[in-house]
Amino acid sequence: MTEAVIEARALTRRFGAVRAVDGLDLEVPRGVIYGLLGPNGSGKSTAIRLFCGLLLPDAGEVRVLGERLPEGAEAVRRRIGYMTQRFSLYEDLTVRENLLFVARVYGLGAEGPARVEAALRAYGLAERAGQFAGTLSGGQKQRLALAAVTLHRPPLLFLDEPTAAVDPRSRRDFWERLFELADGGATLLVSTHYMDEAERCHRLAFLDRGRVVMEGEPRALIEALPVQVLEVDCARPRRAAAVLAATAGVRGVSQLGARLRVLLERDVAEPEAHLARSLTAAGLPPAAVERVRPGLEDVFVAHTEGRRP
Amino acid sequence: MNDGWRLRLQRIGAIVYKELRQLRRDRLTFGMIAGIPLIQILLFGYAINTDVRGLAAGVVDLAGTQLSRRLVADAEASQVLGEVVRLPDPAALEAALRRGELRLGLIIPADFERRLAEADPARPAVQLLIDGTDPIVGNAARALGELWAEGGRRVFAILTRFNPERRSSVFVVPGLIGVILTMTMVLFTAVAIVRERERGNLEFLITTPVAAAELMVGKVLPYIGIGLIQVTLVLALAVALFHVPVNGSLLDLYLAAGMFILANLTLGLFISTVAQSQFQAMQMTFFFFLPSVLLSGFMFTFEAMPAAARHLAELLPLTHFVRLSRGILLRGAGLAELWPELAALAGFAAALLGLALLRFRKRL
Ligand SMILES: Nc1ncnc2c1ncn2[C@@H]1O[C@H](COP(=O)(O)OP(=O)(O)O)[C@@H](O)[C@H]1O
C-alpha cells in the first residue's frame, strides 16, 4: 500500500508557544485532488511547507513521493510544484520572462521556450506575455503562478489557497485547470477555506489547530455526519439562537440572515417538533422548522464545535 | 547533488540574467551605480579640497642676492603661494597682513646668506609671518616654514615624492575608489536576497532545484561587472578632471579591485542572511561603512591612529584596498610586491562566503 504520495505521521511544528501543526497524520493517495480544509491559522500553510521540506518538523516524520524528508528534500524538489499562498514570482519581470526564468531554473534546456509558449496559450496569458507580472489581475496572477509551477510537469503539486484573491468566475476556470492536471495523472494537494471548493476535491482533510479532525471523501463525510441539520425561520433570531443552543441535543447553531441553521444529534426523534417545542416554551414560536441537506460546513462545525474554548 | 556542471551553470546563468533584467528596470539602483561615483568624485575632487593653494603672500627681500631670489622663486613655484608681492620693509608687510590683504609674508634679512651658512637655530635665515586666524592656512604655511627653517642646504630641498604638487585629489582618489565600492557593493547585495525574502520570491525559489551556492553566485556575478564599471568611471574622471597619475599597471589595479569587490559582495551576502528586512540590511551596511571610511587610512593617516584602531582596521577590506590602489596608482607598485594585501582581501571574501553559506539554508 505505498500508493500514498504523501505520508505524514505525528508531524509537529511549533513556532514559539504556538503549535502550528500538532501531531498531524495524513495520507494522500496518488492521482487525486486532495483538499486541506481549515480556518485561518489552522496550520495549512505550515503543513504544506513541511511537505515541501521548507520547514523542519519538531517531531514526527514525512515521506513525499517515497522520499523521507529532510534527507530526500533535494530529490523531492525536482518532482514537486509549490504554488505559494502569496504571489511569489517577480513582479518586475514580464509574464514571459518569469516563465523562461523558471524553465531555466528547472533545467528544461532547449525544450524550455516551447513549453513556455505552450503554457502561455494554455493559461490564456498569450496576450499578456510582455506585461509585467506586477500589473496582472488576481486571477491572471494565479494562472501565471500555476503555469510556472507546472512547467516542469511535476507529478505532485502543492497549491496553498490558490483562489483566495480571485473572483468566482476565475475560480471556476481555475478549478477546470486543476481537474485537467489531475486527469493528466498529477496529484494535487490544495488548501482552502472555501467549503464549495472543498466539495470539488476527491478527498479532503479538515484541519483544526494543527490536527486532522476528519478525513475522507466529501460525500462519505456528509453521509457519516452524526447530526441532522434543520433550518429555523423565526422572528427574533438572536434570542432564538440562545434558546436553541441551550436545548437538549443541539450541537451547534449559526445564523444565516433571518434563518438559523441548527445541528441536532441524530438520535433525536421528531426533530422539527423538538425544536419548535423548545422555542414556543421560551415565547418565540417559530414560523417554520424544516430538515435540510447537510453540507461540508455542517460536518466541520459538528466536529469542531464544543472543542473550542 | 549529482547534477552536471552544465545544469548548474545554466541555473546560475538564469539568475544572473534575471538579476540584470530587474536591475535595468530598477531606476534607483541603476542611478546609484553611476550617480554615487560621479557625485563622490566631484565632491572630493572639488569641494572637499584640503589643498591650500594660491595664498596671497608678500616678500621683503633685504638681501637681494641670487640665492634669495631663488628662494622666492621656489616659494612661488610650490603653488601654496599665489603671486608674491614685493614690499619695501617689514612694517609695510605687517600692515598688509593686518588689513587681510596678505595671508603670509617672508622677510629675508640682509645677512641671509651668512645666517644660512651658520645654521644657528637662534638666528633663522628667513622669517615667515603667518595669518593665524585660519587654521588651514596656518598649517600649510607652517609646514612650508619648517622646511626652510631647517637650515643648511636643505632650504631648497622641498622634495615631496609621488604627489609633488601635494594635490589632495591625487591622494584621495585611489582611496575614494574603495569608498565608493564599499558603499555600493555591500548595499546592493545586502538588499538583493533580503528583497527576495521580503517580496515572497524566496519561498518559491527554494522549492526549485536552485542550490544555495548557485543562488549566491548568481546574485554576486552581475555586481562584479557593475563594480568594475564603477572603477572605470571613477578612474576616467580622476584622470580627466584631476590629472591623477596611473603609475602602475591597470591590469593590477583591476585585479585588486575585482578581489575587493568580491570581498564586499560576500559581506553583503552575509548581511542579507542575517537581516530580516531591507531596512535592517541598510542599517547594517552603514554600521560597517562608517568605520571603514574612518579607519582605513582613507581619511586619517593610518600610522597616526592608536594601536587598537589599527588592529581593527586590518580586518576591514577597505584598509587593504586603500594600500593596494595607492601603491599601484601613485607609487607604481605591482601586485607582486603588494600580495599580502591581496591575500587579506581573498581571505576576507572566503571567510564571509563560508559564513553566508552556513547561514543560508534552503528553508524558511
Ligand atoms: N513563521 C512563523 N512564525 C511564527 N508563527 C507562525 C509562522 N508561520 C505560522 N505561524 C503560526 O502558526 C499558526 C498556523 O499558521 P498557518 O500555517 O499559516 O495557518 P493557515 O495557513 O491555515 O492560515 C498560526 O497561528 C500562525 O500565526
Ligand SMILES: [Mg+2]
Ligand atoms: Mg495559509
